[in-house]
Amino acid sequence: MTTRTAEITALISARQLPAAETVARLACEQHPRDIDAWYLQAAVHSMQGHWQDAARCCREVLLLDPGHAEAHYNLGTALANLEQFSAAASAF
Numbered sequence: 001m002t003t004r005t006a007e008i009t010a011l012i013s014a015r016q017l018p019a020a021e022t023v024a025r026l027a028c029e030q031h032p033r034d035i036d037a038w039y040l041q042a043a044v045h046s047m048q049g050h051w052q053d054a055a056r057c058c059r060e061v062l063l064l065d066p067g068h069a070e071a072h073y074n075l076g077t078a079l080a081n082l083e084q085f086s087a088a089a090s091a092f
Contacts, residue, residue: 002027005036012044020044028060035064042074054078058091 004027011020024041031037042057058075061068076091 002031002034002036004031005034005040008037008040008044012040012047017044017048021048028057033064035061035068038064039068039071042071042078046074046078049081051078051081055082 004023008020008024008027011017011023021041021044024037024044027034027037028041038057038060042054042061045051045054045057055075055078058071058078061071062075065071072091076088079085079088079091
């Protein structure tokens with residue numbers, strides 16, 4: 001776990017979601033191949049109900065690691081919340 005992902009995780013645990021979102025976004029900009037940063041950014045978006053952003057971040061995870069099971073599940077959840085049921089079923 002990088003320093004940034006540890007910081008994001010701590011902010012999520014403290015329920016400081018806007019701050020966690022900012023740190024996660026910066027981590028992804030600085031390290032675009034950091035799967036954990038993308039995954040945590042997706043989680044923060046999901047926790048805030050920002051389903052479009054959560055889906056986008058899950059897709060980034062899956063570009064880097066197509067077998068990332070949790071990202072498939074979270075993408076499906078985000079798409080279901082966006083009422084894109086066919087795409088959600090495919091993601092699951």
